[in-house]
Structures are given as C-alpha cells and as structure tokens.
Amino acid sequence: MSVLKSKRSTSKAEYVNVANLIYTETVAFLTRLSARYARPVAALAGEVIDHTEKANSIFPKGAPNLELRKGHLLEARAALMALDVRLGHCYTILALNPQGCFTKPDGKSIPPAEATKKLDDMAQSLGEKIDRENELIRAVIESDRKRK
Numbered sequence: 001m002s003v004l005k006s007k008r009s010t011s012k013a014e015y016v017n018v019a020n021l022i023y024t025e026t027v028a029f030l031t032r033l034s035a036r037y038a039r040p041v042a043a044l045a046g047e048v049i050d051h052t053e054k055a056n057s058i059f060p061k062g063a064p065n066l067e068l069r070k071g072h073l074l075e076a077r078a079a080l081m082a083l084d085v086r087l088g089h090c091y092t093i094l095a096l097n098p099q100g101c102f103t104k105p106d107g108k109s110i111p112p113a114e115a116t117k118k119l120d121d122m123a124q125s126l127g128e129k130i131d132r133e134n135e136l137i138r139a140v141i142e143s144d145r146k147r148k
Helices: 012-028 035-056 063-095 112-148
Strands: none
Touching: 012 035, 012 063, 012 112, 035 063, 035 112, 063 112
C-alpha cells in the first residue's frame, strides 16, 4: 500500500536519488557545449553519483564503517561543490549566445528571449538540485555523527 503524498517524509537515501537527477540534468545541460568542455564537468556529476552510491551501500555501524561512509559523503560533497562552480562557468559561456543553444524541430533558432529563459530555467533547476543535495549530504553526515 502506498503512502499519501502529504504524509510522506524524506527518504534516508534521498541523497542518492537527487545525485542521479543532478547527473541526468547536467548531461542534458552540457549537450549544448562541445564535448571537449563537457566531459570533465559530466565526470564531476558522475563522481557525485559514485560516492553517494558507495556511501549508501555502507551500513553505518561501527567506527570503521562510519569513517569510510563519511569519507565517501565528503568526497561526494566536494565533487558537488566543484560541479556547481564548473556549471556556473558553463552557464556564463552559454549565456554569451543563448540562441545557439536551442533549435526548433525544423532546425531554426528560437528567439533570443525564449532561449535565455530556457537556459535560465535549466540553470535554476540544476542549482536548486545542487543546493538540495548539499543539504541532504550534510544531514546524513550529521545523522551518522550522532550514531557514535
């Protein structure tokens, strides 16, 4: 039986789900750039997923497990912060010519105002997810710290 949406709470592993969303949105955002510039940024998003998955697979019982898990969570958070900075640089580059980022199905460019709005919306969505992921990782670290 499923729980009503209004009665749901945040899952303990929500940070893994948000990391996956960040990766997919980052790749979608980066498709507007040359692969030469996009690959290292996508790799940072991949690091966030890798470390959150590793941390989630370690049961936080006992000092060695807690330290290993905390290490992965800190690595995920560090990659997340680096990703945020790199995405900011990508946004700045894309904002120089927003029309070049988007085309209609017929291959024509969309109007500048519409292109700027789409680019801003994509960047805003990613930024909100990055902030949410940062909060979730901090909460897991704090929760694990209280287990000691």
